[in-house]
Amino acid sequence: MEFLYTYETLKLEFPLAEPEEARYVILGVPFDGTTSYKAGARFGPTLIRQATLNLESYVLDYDLDIAELPIADIGDIAVVAGDPRKTADRVRETIEELKRVNPNAIPILLGGEHSQTLGAVEALRPKSYVVFDAHLDLRDSYEDNPYNHACVARRIAELGVREAMFGIRSGTREEVEFAEKGGIRWVHARDYDFDSFVELVEPLPEPVYLSVDIDVFDLAIVPTTGTPEAGGLGFWEVIEAIEWLVENKRIAGFDIMEVAGETLGNPTALTAAKLLFYFIGAMEKMGKL
Amino acid sequence: MEFLYTYETLKLEFPLAEPEEARYVILGVPFDGTTSYKAGARFGPTLIRQATLNLESYVLDYDLDIAELPIADIGDIAVVAGDPRKTADRVRETIEELKRVNPNAIPILLGGEHSQTLGAVEALRPKSYVVFDAHLDLRDSYEDNPYNHACVARRIAELGVREAMFGIRSGTREEVEFAEKGGIRWVHARDYDFDSFVELVEPLPEPVYLSVDIDVFDLAIVPTTGTPEAGGLGFWEVIEAIEWLVENKRIAGFDIMEVAGETLGNPTALTAAKLLFYFIGAMEKMGKL
Amino acid sequence: MEFLYTYETLKLEFPLAEPEEARYVILGVPFDGTTSYKAGARFGPTLIRQATLNLESYVLDYDLDIAELPIADIGDIAVVAGDPRKTADRVRETIEELKRVNPNAIPILLGGEHSQTLGAVEALRPKSYVVFDAHLDLRDSYEDNPYNHACVARRIAELGVREAMFGIRSGTREEVEFAEKGGIRWVHARDYDFDSFVELVEPLPEPVYLSVDIDVFDLAIVPTTGTPEAGGLGFWEVIEAIEWLVENKRIAGFDIMEVAGETLGNPTALTAAKLLFYFIGAMEKMGKL
Amino acid sequence: MEFLYTYETLKLEFPLAEPEEARYVILGVPFDGTTSYKAGARFGPTLIRQATLNLESYVLDYDLDIAELPIADIGDIAVVAGDPRKTADRVRETIEELKRVNPNAIPILLGGEHSQTLGAVEALRPKSYVVFDAHLDLRDSYEDNPYNHACVARRIAELGVREAMFGIRSGTREEVEFAEKGGIRWVHARDYDFDSFVELVEPLPEPVYLSVDIDVFDLAIVPTTGTPEAGGLGFWEVIEAIEWLVENKRIAGFDIMEVAGETLGNPTALTAAKLLFYFIGAMEKMGKL
Amino acid sequence: MEFLYTYETLKLEFPLAEPEEARYVILGVPFDGTTSYKAGARFGPTLIRQATLNLESYVLDYDLDIAELPIADIGDIAVVAGDPRKTADRVRETIEELKRVNPNAIPILLGGEHSQTLGAVEALRPKSYVVFDAHLDLRDSYEDNPYNHACVARRIAELGVREAMFGIRSGTREEVEFAEKGGIRWVHARDYDFDSFVELVEPLPEPVYLSVDIDVFDLAIVPTTGTPEAGGLGFWEVIEAIEWLVENKRIAGFDIMEVAGETLGNPTALTAAKLLFYFIGAMEKMGKL
Amino acid sequence: MEFLYTYETLKLEFPLAEPEEARYVILGVPFDGTTSYKAGARFGPTLIRQATLNLESYVLDYDLDIAELPIADIGDIAVVAGDPRKTADRVRETIEELKRVNPNAIPILLGGEHSQTLGAVEALRPKSYVVFDAHLDLRDSYEDNPYNHACVARRIAELGVREAMFGIRSGTREEVEFAEKGGIRWVHARDYDFDSFVELVEPLPEPVYLSVDIDVFDLAIVPTTGTPEAGGLGFWEVIEAIEWLVENKRIAGFDIMEVAGETLGNPTALTAAKLLFYFIGAMEKMGKL
Ligand SMILES: [Mn+2]
Ligand SMILES: [Mn+2]
Ligand SMILES: [Mn+2]
Ligand SMILES: [Mn+2]
Ligand SMILES: [Mn+2]
Ligand SMILES: [Mn+2]
Ligand SMILES: [Mn+2]
Ligand SMILES: [Mn+2]
Numbered sequence A, B, C, D, E, F: 001m002e003f004l005y006t007y008e009t010l011k012l013e014f015p016l017a018e019p020e021e022a023r024y025v026i027l028g029v030p031f032d033g034t035t036s037y038k039a040g041a042r043f044g045p046t047l048i049r050q051a052t053l054n055l056e057s058y059v060l061d062y063d064l065d066i067a068e069l070p071i072a073d074i075g076d077i078a079v080v081a082g083d084p085r086k087t088a089d090r091v092r093e094t095i096e097e098l099k100r101v102n103p104n105a106i107p108i109l110l111g112g113e114h115s116q117t118l119g120a121v122e123a124l125r126p127k128s129y130v131v132f133d134a135h136l137d138l139r140d141s142y143e144d145n146p147y148n149h150a151c152v153a154r155r156i157a158e159l160g161v162r163e164a165m166f167g168i169r170s171g172t173r174e175e176v177e178f179a180e181k182g183g184i185r186w187v188h189a190r191d192y193d194f195d196s197f198v199e200l201v202e203p204l205p206e207p208v209y210l211s212v213d214i215d216v217f218d219l220a221i222v223p224t225t226g227t228p229e230a231g232g233l234g235f236w237e238v239i240e241a242i243e244w245l246v247e248n249k250r251i252a253g254f255d256i257m258e259v260a261g262e263t264l265g266n267p268t269a270l271t272a273a274k275l276l277f278y279f280i281g282a283m284e285k286m287g288k289l
């Protein structure tokens, strides 16, 4: 199957399914035009895929081999240089194309800037948005651009999607107030625990779009991301939350965003790759597919 | 003096002049929203200024101390995230502000993407554009954006500015044909020598805007730039050309663009800093001020 | 206001106050002449200031905007190459100059070697010295130099200042014995918890000088510091202690030392920058100003 | 004393003993011919030794100076390029040479690929093998080579040595089944705690060979190792287990493997060096020598 | 078409031909098991392909678009860990498979260790072997392995292939003597010029296999290769020789070997990518196809 | 033989001679306390020695095996932290110790800061000082320290030693005037050629001390040194000058200084190592021993 806006790139190494028949469809978004501090998220999709070479496809925790599942990899979006909105349009249209031929497919974005999550959410129209992130991303506009990565959760909230946020440790007064007015609940990284996750997510309507801005992890684990922050979550904290989520809520789509850097096998990329396999594994083993 | 779009940042360390009285006015443009390969030109202005700490302000070749000259540093442009056109508008307006209070000042841009040169040229309206670059930058549009760094020489040519290019070793058939039709002459890096420079530049009308895309140098010298290319020019080749140029042509403005990387004192930044001091030194010593 | 020994450098980006009116006055000390293992603390002050660009000035935890506070940045000390004592003299004299015109200002050193804390303590004459550090720094002399960074706590103890140390995981028998004889109490990183902090700090007389040798954190968080050590503290552990300290004790001065590396946005620098904002935020919100 | 297959290299810096009289004998194995993801373990022995320069020889926790103990360093094995089996033969023969002249010496391998542990185990013939590792290393063959680092625990099990594994978070179905059939017990990194360690190790027969594949630690602590994995153990978790082990079991040999990278003082090397000093310190203080 | 020993990986980004119809067939060999100094050539094929994204497919010098040519990319060889001979067997067999279905195809190896060139030469049986290399590679055995990369030219000479070597600046007395006895002529990097190339290559019988060990270039251009050497050739020196060679001799095969490193867009990879496009361009424009 | 101030460290790997019988005696000086821009020369001696592992001991150009010569390596000087004068005293005393037992030995310093050359010159009392350097190093004092690396040539001139300098491209007006008054001749890197070298060196009295500040090379070749400068010399230019020098003048001592960085096998270290072997080889082959 050909898509209008994607091109082939490095792919996952095990035998892959066609998009029409896959349960999971991977799409790279090598966009970083509005990154605010450290550049380089453009290499995120390549870095994550290459980092899967470091991993066994077998996930010990679930006694399950990722390589035996119907997964497709449709390559990367051809970005519109510097324009997060037009690039997100291509993400949206690509996912719409996909859903027309395979309505049950779970799209998985590998990014690239968090701004691109908007395109996926527009295509999938989930009822709720659950996000792990160091940042609220609720600004109305940032550096004169309403489609900047720092505004993505605001744009999504404006679509009527309910939101819950975890691992937050950065924001502005304006964002905090917007969250408060809009009923958007979030948990500070200092206060995060499993119970806080369940408490906020349980009441959310299905289906849920799950987004992991990789900067939710401590900067020791993810030193190369756009805006690394000290004091983040640990790897298993996020995995345990995802396990609960896929067991208890129907999932519309998933993404791992803001992976950056130039070095193959860097910690950020390796963490993202392992997270990808855990998400797929957990979906298969305990997910409400 | 306050400018609308600039903010303070790291500055040159020696005593600086006010913009109203300076002969040279430095302006950083930390924009890299449309970089096509390696990101990170956003840190270019900071890296260049910090790299000047490695240099003597005294330039041996001219028996002249840069620190004793009237140089202003008006900080960096507040970029419009991802939008090269709007950011270049701010460059243009800032230089216009400057020229109103100090018509004789020579603006010096430190970048940042080559796309931003357009703003300077629009403000200064030189008759000719002399550029050292590995790339023709004559595309009509790139990644759907006509203000991408790969189009800057085309936009400038469309303003009626005459152009000559040196150190070229990358382009497309479309660009070569555009150059041919438009009478834009260029010298391949393989063929470059001092005589080829003089031959093409001599007939150009004054004043001249001089732009150095740092990727004109061999990638061994400038490993961290947006699109490094093997087979580039050497340091003294460019300096000798600049010496001839400032001696023989009136200069409207100057820039050093596409400096990137994250490491203080990296070779690209050190080369750019030294080039900056040589430009100012040569202007003083032999320039048609 | 002009200081004898400082020069301008990269500064915090938000509007800054004059030293005479500031509540917090930042001073960089780019000295690393006696570093024992990894060099590069000279770039510490620049790296920390640049890393603040990654941060919101608003601190979520305190609902408070750092950028709205009266903070001055008086630049960096001109170091005496290789001489920690003479450089520390300049730190002392600069802080004395400052205190003459603004007796209530809280000086904040950004380093640079830990040896330079001595100058600040000599100027401020606190009753107690609370330090987070992987090392005891209680040697009488190191590499034939009594003003080496490994001796700073000893020199301070000899001034009659009471000391308490946290996160320690490296020292010599001689240092342990000196601590024992001198009543200097310390907590090993393995044994550290909030209660151990309160227990040791509670009885200390005011005012207190607070010093954070960045190597107190785990080497995963701060890989580029002079002597990184495995098994260190986490980010929130230090923040919680600081919150208690500023709430319960009057603070004479503060520093973040031993930040090193050459890369903008490295984890050590980002951690230091965030720590800086938390210190100021906590002082404002809960401090005994 | 001369060994057939070793040559001199960088050594520990304090006064060293002769192999005949030492209680601990260090041997480097700069082999990385079959590394599966990130190369560079060949520099492991040099990196670890150089990283000891960052450490006090005095170990605070045990009030004991490593530099005062009889430790020998017999240099590095001359590897057989690309051949893990022949290189491991040299490891085995070198340890046999050593044991002939000093039967009580505890050999300590610094690696280098985990494949080389086989040579040490063959020479020392322990009853049990306790290993900290992210990986099961129980494959029958990997990339067509039965002596690949991913097979070392299988080869050791085939010698009749009892095994227990900790910090595991990667394996294949085949390996899990082999472990189950062979009575090899292991603890997942998610489930690891001190009690789980004691429970599995207590019943094991003596003497015990202890192996630390450095990748057992979280990839934030050890970013440069052959196959870094997120979600690993912390420094003190491993130290506490080692303390219990040396107090309760007789130790036949010890190794720290898979240290890699090219940078002096990198976190992986620093962690390995500190682990080395803790092992020796704990052996002296609480070990069943 | 399926090959026995290859698997898919990152590919060149423009539309590619099937191996049966291609004029040029690219094959990666991610082997570095016997590298003698710096590891990491395993990432060479991925790094080179990814670096082509930095290049225009249009080669200015030849007015020719690489993307319009029939080029196939058959992925990477599945290596036999640590075994250069068995891996080279797979290279040989894969090229034999290819030549059976497409006898006119020019195979292009991207490596990976120089040892793998042997497999290509065994499959193609050229009359002559022209190599750019800093090293003679004429050892009988190295680190006990006759198929080490340092022996490849010797193994090829033993097949009766005539040899000429350029850019040499490292070897042993044994190798020099072997070259002398065997009539293998070589030019030291200090003495290299275009005439020396033509003089040695002109008398060689056709077809010629051309091999570029990337370390022939100065270590400033190629800092990440297995054994970088100061004093190497420049980019255009090698290109000019290749232009002459393809114009005057029939080419059996080509390779670019010993590209290493972990960083996307590193100078070694960028140089190799540009060299690849020049080789193909020159073959088309002036080659004896 | 024991020296008062040296300790063992990584040594050259081939069989070494005792200092009493050696023709060449290597001494590391891991001092970088007064480095002005980039720190890290402390690792220079280790980096250079480790980089020799990349080299054949056989030097092609001279048909001579370095490993067969009587070379001693007496380790590194124990530095006095931050004090260039006291550390240089130890260099002086160590060389004096050496010369008492072996008056014909040629000491070879591996540095470490250029400031340490003073100690060697004081011990050896040559008639002339020939130096390759980007900098004049003729300041009277720098950062308040007369023994700073930027003053070393001045201190040496004050001893009555005649001086000639090559590759210069940085200095101050004060230094230029001092050179002029003192009859110190130097050649700018732009003007350097072999003839300029011979012209200035020929009249100098013997014996000659030869010093290579590694920053004389272009910053592309030596990116990690204290003060890298664009526009430097090439590798063979320096080798050819050394060959002439050793053939025509008696050599008292030699050094390679300012090698820095933290990465094994970095270009600066590799260049220094190769230079070391060429110096020894040329001395043997054509030197006036
Ligand atoms: Mn986000
Ligand atoms: Mn974020
Ligand atoms: Mn350009
Ligand atoms: Mn360009
Ligand atoms: Mn300290
Ligand atoms: Mn410390
Ligand atoms: Mn293992
Ligand atoms: Mn492992």
Ligand SMILES: [Mn+2]
Pocket (backbone or CB within 6 Å): E133, E134, E135, E213, E215, E216, E227, E258
């Ligand atoms: Mn080679």
Ligand SMILES: [Mn+2]
Pocket (backbone or CB within 6 Å): E114, E133, E135, E137, E149, E213
């Ligand atoms: Mn080779």
Ligand SMILES: [Mn+2]
Pocket (backbone or CB within 6 Å): F133, F134, F135, F213, F215, F216, F227, F258
């Ligand atoms: Mn110098």
Ligand SMILES: [Mn+2]
Pocket (backbone or CB within 6 Å): F114, F133, F135, F137, F149, F213
């Ligand atoms: Mn010097």
